[in-house]
Amino acid sequence: MKIVVCIKQVPDTTEIKLDPATGTMIRDGVPSIMNPDDKGGLEIALQLKDKYGAHVTVITMGPPQADDMLREALAMGADRAIHMSDRKFAGADTLATSNAIAGALRMLDFDLVITGRQAIDGDTAQVGPQIAEHLDLPQVTYVEDLQFDGNKTFTIRKSLEDGYQMVQVDAPCVITVLSSANKARYMSVRGIVEAYDREVEVWTYDNISVAEEKLGLKGSPTRVWKSFTKGAKAAGKVYEVEPNEAVDIIVEKLKEKFII
């Protein structure tokens, strides 16, 4: 099985600070990381590799420093890394990004394309589904568990706001994964030692056949009206208990907060 995982380097914060005057992100002093949902996706790919011997390619579109994130993916166990880097890709919104990545995917052989659900810097959750549309492939979004029958069928648990849905889909397909699907592995020491000696392929505009007007700023119909920082939300707590006990806990919590 051949898997391609689309990953993105993002600032390490769920609370991105915005310049109040321009509404753009202030990236200075914020370390960059692999987007958490993408890391969850890479982990699913690596688990399939462990179990079925899959070949895992990671691909990203981004500035030169995204190379470090690709090395991290190699150190975690990816087999091949592709860095799409070209001025013609710059300034892309989700549509232009998905056009470029779909263009690269057309040049690759795969059974499964994995993306993260969404990136923590933009929170759009659009690129994965758009890639599937460009490639005319079935897609399953918000994946929190995936089982493979060893042949060509995936049985997927897809997260919904109020529960989950079990879905079956055949390869080739696109899935978008939640970081909560798993606990991504650490890089191995040997993987780290070798990461910078391995090849990261740099792909430019010339490596893909996509019309220039569909890429970068030119190919981006999105106009930003207003940017804002989303409100902080406390982490919830899950109690796995019998209904009777659950009622007591709920009543207790509501009393604690003086709601009842």
Place this chain on the structure above:
Amino acid sequence: MDFSLSKKEILFQQMIREFAEKEVKPLAAEVDEEERFPLETVEKMAKLGLMGIPFPVEYGGAGGDNMLYSMAVEELSRVCATTGVIVSAHTSLCASPIYEFGNEEQKRKYLPKLCSGEWIGAFGLTEPNAGTDASAQQTMAVEEGDNYILNGSKIFITNAAYAHVYIVMAMTDKSQGTRGISAFIVERDFPGFSIGKKEKKMGIRGSATCELIFENCVVPKANLLGKLGEGFKIAMKTLDGGRMGIASQALGIAQGAMDETVKYVKERKQFGKAIGKFQNTQFQLADLQAKIQAVRLLVRMAAWKKDKKLPYSVDSAQAKLFAAETAMEMTTKAVQFHGGYGYTREYPVERMMRDAKITEIYEGTSEVQRMVIAGALLK
């Protein structure tokens, strides 16, 4: 001269910090409180290759170097000194001498198992009457057919209860003094070998420190490490590497105590302001920070010289001496900055203070380090 970390080192630091923070730190207080060897952490470290960092891939190692190994011990010790010393004793005191002094057969037999973490390693030099005076070895090894028969005991052996293989020094010819000491690779299943009492310690309480007992212990001749009579030399060279490891541990403890202190003095308010706003706090922390950074440079230099195969015995002694004393000073002051809270087990600084003390004692006391440094200075 370049003081920056390489991209590889930055990536490694990113991994080991995350691992320490998420996997090691949550267990640190419990491991100390219950005097429990964190076997589950060793298994996790083994999976990532942390039990064989500086050894070549052909022997099952991660193909890294001593710089990465030192950084690993530092970052692990920053949150849990017990975990730091488990890796340090295993790597520096057992796998290293086999790699550096073992023959090909010994390397092929032991290194893959040690590097994969399937086996844990330990080192036996200290005896009840041979501490700083390591030459006063009383454990005897007598040749008998294809074997050596060992009799005697070793004390204060880190990892002892959980180790599978031990580098053990024993006297093969008493008339030769230190040249009559030889090194042996002893497996825990060898007949006549047993583990004695477990020490109840002040700090690093999760590391299983025990006595090793040899009662007509049968060690095959194939397990002589290096040549007959080279044991003392092997022990001293091994301790050069070990001291670099313990210096890294002490550095980590000092940094961990600084991290906790910085967090605390920003939050704790007295007389209407955070105690970090008082110049007394600021000046003391500034002095400590400068010392920690100086320690870090000494430790990195020792590791760098070992990697470059340059003589590093004095560098290692300097790094360990200064690291250990800085760790002790930093942790003692960290408790003071925390006041009454720091004296309780609600906060990690009292544990760090107890852990720091051993770094001034084991693998050569601070006095021994001064002897090594002065010896080179005045030769």
